[in-house]
Amino acid sequence: MKVFRRLILAIGMFGLVYNCAQVKKSRTIKLAHGLDVNHSVHKAMVKMGEDLVKISGGKMQLEIYPSQQLGTERECIELLQIGSLDMTKVSVGVMENFAPHMKVFGLPYLFKDRAHSFRVLDGAIGQELLDEGIQYWIKGLAYYDAGSRSFYTKDKPIRTPDDLKGLKIRVMESVTAMDMVKSLGGSPTPISWGELYTSLQQGVVDGAENNPPSFYLSRHYEVCKYYALDEHTVLPDVLIIGTHIWNRLTEQEKQWLKQAVDASVVYQRKLWAEAEKEALEEVQKAGVTVIRPDKELFSKEVEAVYSLYEQEEDIRELIERIKDYN
Template structure:
């Protein structure tokens, strides 16, 4: 009698829920520090849609933008301990966690955007992503973050000499600090979320970033000079924590990898459009766009490359990058 009752109970449960409802749904939490209108965020939204379709609803992406879960550094720390699944950070911040990444932050390393993509999507880029795994960070790919240039409040930057005495906000990056120091400025690390107020209050005299970030952050309201010296081509890196990666099945990894690849292609297209839109918008808002002689800046930072000769592994990476055709 008890056996029949048990069978009857199981049949009722099966009928109510169906077999498919017992399939697990995994939610992946992704946090980043950018505005919801940024091309990176829009690409992540596409990633979530694609991931849902590829997995037939078994993998769900939850996105937390605008530093809701912390700064880029804090998100990396959350990844390392398994409290966050995925994030996007600048290579400049990532170098503090995965030291070899610092080579990508060297000024005037890439000849142009095409050269940068060949390096990032090729053996060197993959090697750098794989190197992060020893630090509990699984590199998934590179988003386009364009070229970084200086913007200032009170005076234009036409040559490195114009940086003398200016406090310039930089990321928490030794490479960025060395670069600004070599050019004559005073590097001041400040988190992205605090920068607008710091510019307003005069804590710093300027900063350096790409056109969309300059525009979407509304820093153009404070800084009226934008000097396109394009000193670094610093990509954004999409990462998963190794805690998450080890939990995923082979099939789930394939779904996520495909969704990531789709989002990278999509983001790079959006980026090209957003750069032009940003420059047009800040000019309309009264920002003076300056196009200085870049060789004046590149000549001043040659000493940075000399420092890397003592590290054979990093110097070899630099040579591989420069030789990529």
């Protein structure tokens, strides 16, 4: 009887050890971002997590923290650099502080159209820029669509560049964005995304600039009743991973993750197109006046911004490569 009990105990212990080993074989990647759970990027990340579990047979999974639960975009990058966070999504405008050549995307009217921007992002140039942050412990994985950015204001409609003169416009922590607003006569004011609604309410700034879904989901339309679709910049979102975790992944795990990421990009771009249409419809229902100004007027005013950046030989060459990219 004692021998039998010992055998049962041994089998039980083996099962416990085996199960613990199986648990250890499952790798959880912590991903944080600052967007609302209804945003197309968050939905794409949820799909990415589901796909990753399927592709890896349960050996890899994502743990997602949306809505700035772990901090602003810049704070998430810093957490990623020290190894306290594995992955995050940031605007390319924020990334230029960590991958300097990415500032080229902040130049206004750089792309011919949306299709041109996708060709650049998905091609050799896009990949070069994704890899630039490796020296800062950041590896870029992919670009999510964030549409075109346009101005929205509280009290004054923007129909020409002259209408921006003297207005305090919220921008990201991006030198390129600041230079662009200055060239149009506005006063650029960096404020974190999470603080912007209150800043608009209290008159800290007169307006901001962003894409239609962000304008809608942030509920900034409750404060700002004018939206001018000048579409000055195309700033994609960038999905990044810390090199601390990337370098620990096996080649198989990297393949699984990249496959899930690539599928999420296709899904997100489809959702984005639908979200843009819905956002413009909904803000107009809420009383926002949507203005479609002459983009040529704005394009001419921002030419001076290019002269600032073309003084750097590598940036000048990058601008030429992007404009000539087919």
